[in-house]
Amino acid sequence: MEEIERNYKKELEVLKQEYEDFVYIVSHDIKTPMRAISNIATWIEDDLDPSVGGDIISNFNLLKNRVGRLESMMNGLLELSRVNRVELEFYEINIPKIISESIETLEDKENVDFLVINNLSNENVDTLGKKLTRVLNHLITNAVRFNNKEKKEVVIELNETAEAYEIKISDDGPGVPEAVKDKIFSIFYTVNSKDVVDSTGAGLAISSKILQVVGGSIKYETRDTGGSIFTFNWPKTITLKI
Incomplete structure (x- = not known):
């Protein structure tokens, strides 16, 4: 056997x-x-x-x-x-700082109100910095790109436990229909036609794969007032699952 x-x-x-x-x-x-x-x-x-x-x-x-x-x-x-083969360098990062930098790189941020709620006791972490930055960039970009409101709202909440950092990114956009919630982490899947929102549909699949590799997790839920909430856990101690 x-x-x-x-x-x-x-x-x-x-x-x-x-x-x-x-x-x-x-x-x-x-x-x-x-x-x-x-x-x-x-x-x-x-x-x-x-x-x-x-x-x-x-x-x-x-x-x-x-x-x-x-x-x-x-x-x-x-x-x-190549998620499990590249960008595997450990170095110290400041989580609020890389979130701020991610927001600054957005092309369409003028009509977005960002609120960052920082409940971290230790903002600095020695981790796979490029991998964590990738996940944050994808989720923050999606929160803005797929929001069809003229004035958008994105809330980023930072929490931590003894084992992991919990980062919650919510928006007031249209959300994801219940019937397709299980498909959103599939490669190239988009809720809207790619002619409506110009996107490859790869961001969530890549983020999910990164979190799988580092031993984390990600989930989606609908916001009570409408919109999306993506919550992911990033382990404080990384055990690569390659």
Whole structure:
């Protein structure tokens, strides 16, 4: 029985390695022709007579947008496949500081009211800083991007236990329909059409995979007053599950 289990584990490791190698090779091989298509479309646009109709220009822009989206999806798939192989450096970070920096990098933050509730007794932690930053960036960006209100509200609450940091990010957007709540952590899934909100749908899948690797957890719930709440636990002591 033990020998069978060992064989299964070896086969699983081989399959995981083959999957990661496949994604890495395919994503890199596809990027070159995608960029060529985008460049050729731009060159044709530049050569067109100024009198060319707006529909043609619009179609060229649509072509370049779709190529860009496909490249972003390939980048997301590549990042997901390499979560347990890259950015594994431990160093000290200040959690409120990286949240502030994440907010500052947002493109559309002028119409957003951010409230950070800091209940941490120790703001500094020696951890996988880039991984934690990735998760925060994805969740904060989503809280803004998928909120369809003119004036948005995002609340970030920081708590801790003896074992973990608990970070809760809530918004007053439309929330997630009950029927699809189980799908939101799947790669490339988006509640809205990608033509409505330009997103690859990779952020939550990547965040969930990172938390799985570090031994944390993430959950979604609907806010009582409408909107979304994402709560994740980040262990104070990391035990990599690779």
